[in-house]
Amino acid sequence: MEFLTLNNGIQIPQLGIGTYRLNDPDISEQAVLEALRDGYRLVDTAEIYHNERYIGSALRECGLPRESLFVTTKIWPAHYRGDRPRRALEHSLKRLGSDYVDLLLLHQYFGDWKNAWKQLERMQEEGLARSIGVCNFYTVRSIAEFDSFAHVAPAVDQVECHPLIQHGALQHYLEGVGIRLMAWYPLGHGNTLLLEQPVLMELSRQYRKSVPQIILRWHIQKGHIVIPKSTNPRHIKADINVFNFTLTEEEMKMIDGLNMGRSLLRRWEHLEKIKYCILR
Numbered sequence: 001m002e003f004l005t006l007n008n009g010i011q012i013p014q015l016g017i018g019t020y021r022l023n024d025p026d027i028s029e030q031a032v033l034e035a036l037r038d039g040y041r042l043v044d045t046a047e048i049y050h051n052e053r054y055i056g057s058a059l060r061e062c063g064l065p066r067e068s069l070f071v072t073t074k075i076w077p078a079h080y081r082g083d084r085p086r087r088a089l090e091h092s093l094k095r096l097g098s099d100y101v102d103l104l105l106l107h108q109y110f111g112d113w114k115n116a117w118k119q120l121e122r123m124q125e126e127g128l129a130r131s132i133g134v135c136n137f138y139t140v141r142s143i144a145e146f147d148s149f150a151h152v153a154p155a156v157d158q159v160e161c162h163p164l165i166q167h168g169a170l171q172h173y174l175e176g177v178g179i180r181l182m183a184w185y186p187l188g189h190g191n192t193l194l195l196e197q198p199v200l201m202e203l204s205r206q207y208r209k210s211v212p213q214i215i216l217r218w219h220i221q222k223g224h225i226v227i228p229k230s231t232n233p234r235h236i237k238a239d240i241n242v243f244n245f246t247l248t249e250e251e252m253k254m255i256d257g258l259n260m261g262r263s264l265l266r267r268w269e270h271l272e273k274i275k276y277c278i279l280r
Ligand SMILES: NC(=O)c1ccc[n+]([C@@H]2O[C@H](COP(=O)([O-])OP(=O)(O)OC[C@H]3O[C@@H](n4cnc5c(N)ncnc54)[C@H](OP(=O)(O)O)[C@@H]3O)[C@@H](O)[C@H]2O)c1
Pocket: 017, 018, 019, 020, 021, 044, 045, 107, 135, 136, 158, 159, 183, 184, 185, 186, 187, 188, 189, 190, 210, 212, 213, 227, 228, 229, 230, 231, 232, 234, 235, 236, 238, 239
């Protein structure tokens, strides 16, 4: 496992397990336990995934010291106003069975996110969150807004990122200001439009690695933090086995060339997300 240093000096594993739509108690707990046994130390969840309780069970069950684990959760926009962010985190911590999280993120660029950010700054000061950051801030302008009111800059921006959507301008800006890009949908949510790209299939053949391993290796070499999700023990094991080969500069460029600014978030999921932001 490789580690990156965040802008507050904290070390983060560069690869972890994602848990979106993992909400069956047994399947969620088993997938996270399997990952921890295989050497994963970062687990990415969110209050809106409704699985923090099962992840908490896996974190206790695994027998690893809490300090060796890196737990990320997120606050949903319904909890951005007043002192709701604090209450939301308290509930998350109870479900996770922990006194703190390693990274606390605002889940969407929406509503009174500036109030929520100020609360996150306080919670970080109090040690409830070791690092704080955001998700789904896609424009340079949205990230630059922190300059006008925040005391603490986000440690990460978690955005949809894979070879078909690379956010060149955002990535360049984040690098310049020391904010790490954390890639969600790192494998394009398993969509064949990505997994069957001939360039990736050819590299897979050459390196005797699966296409997902080639994609994850590309992310690692780009400096992204990645959180692939899987419930399949073979895939979980394979997805972390990406630190023993290196793509050449030319191969990296070939994968860069796949960028088409194409989100693989399905339309109904996008509408569901908007509906939840407004109604919940
Ligand atoms: N902040 C946000 O707004 C946001 C939004 C979405 C997601 N996320 C986070 O990002 C994480 C990752 O996103 P995701 O789970 O949707 O998509 P993903 O990791 O890009 O793709 C997951 C899909 O890839 C398959 N897969 C994984 N490893 C594989 C392998 N080695 N071979 C073949 N197939 C493989 C999985 O199927 P199997 O289970 O069969 O292996 C699953 O269908 C989420 O779990 C969540 O933690 C954050």
